[in-house]
Amino acid sequence: MAIRVFHRDKPDLMLPIISKDARLVVWPGVGAHTANMNYVKMEPDEANVPHIHAESEDTIYILEGKGTVADMSNGAKLDFTAGQVIHVPVGLRHAVAADKGSPVVSVGGPCPADKGLLRAVGALPKDE
Numbered sequence: 802m803a804i805r806v807f808h809r810d811k812p813d814l815m816l817p818i819i820s821k822d823a824r825l826v827v828w829p830g831v832g833a834h835t836a837n838m839n840y841v842k843m844e845p846d847e848a849n850v851p852h853i854h855a856e857s858e859d860t861i862y863i864l865e866g867k868g869t870v871a872d873m874s875n876g877a878k879l880d881f882t883a884g885q886v887i888h889v890p891v892g893l894r895h896a897v898a899a900d901k902g903s904p905v906v907s908v909g910g911p912c913p914a915d916k917g918l919l920r921a922v923g924a925l926p927k928d929e
Contacts, residue, residue, distance in 0.1 A: 807831070809840040814924055818850040829914050830924055837914035843868070843905040848898035854918065857911035859889035861897065866905035871896045 812824035813831055822842040827833050837857075843866075851873055867882040873894040880901070881887055886909075889895050899905040911918070919925040 805832070812840070816922065816924070818852065818922060820844075820847055820849065825924065828910075828924070829916060829919065833914065835913035837910040837912055838908060839910040841905075841907045843897070843899035843907075845899050845902055845904060848900065849896040851894055851896040852918065853892060853894045854889070854911040854915045855892060856917070857913055857915045858891055859887075859895070859909070859911045861887040861889075861907045861909035863887070864906040864908060866899060866903040867901040868897065868899045868903075868905045869901070871898065 807826050809824055809826055812826055814825045816823040816825055816839065819839065820841050820843045824840045826840050827836050827838040851871070863881055863883050863885050865883050867880070869878050869880055870887050870889075871878050873896065875893070887897065897905070897907075916925060920927055
């Protein structure tokens, strides 16, 4: 395989459990083995479906906006703003929300790619 270049505006797949505009840019479905990079735009008052990455850490860089991330495994809610990075350790139930009156734009995602979640939403075949 050779080096490839991807564009956020030409995703192969969307991931609606993350947001109405969550784009899978680099992930196993395009040939990555462990990498995962999502581009996510959340409208004000939009939030992820609470979820867990059983074998992956989730790292999210906030490009624009402000909101909160809920750590449901530990009963905490943390504020974030543009320029900050959210890190979610393996196995924690969490959800990101654009609940501070502005849209939130971010890049990042679980690493290694969360193949279980991708299978569950039909993005990967059950046997991969």
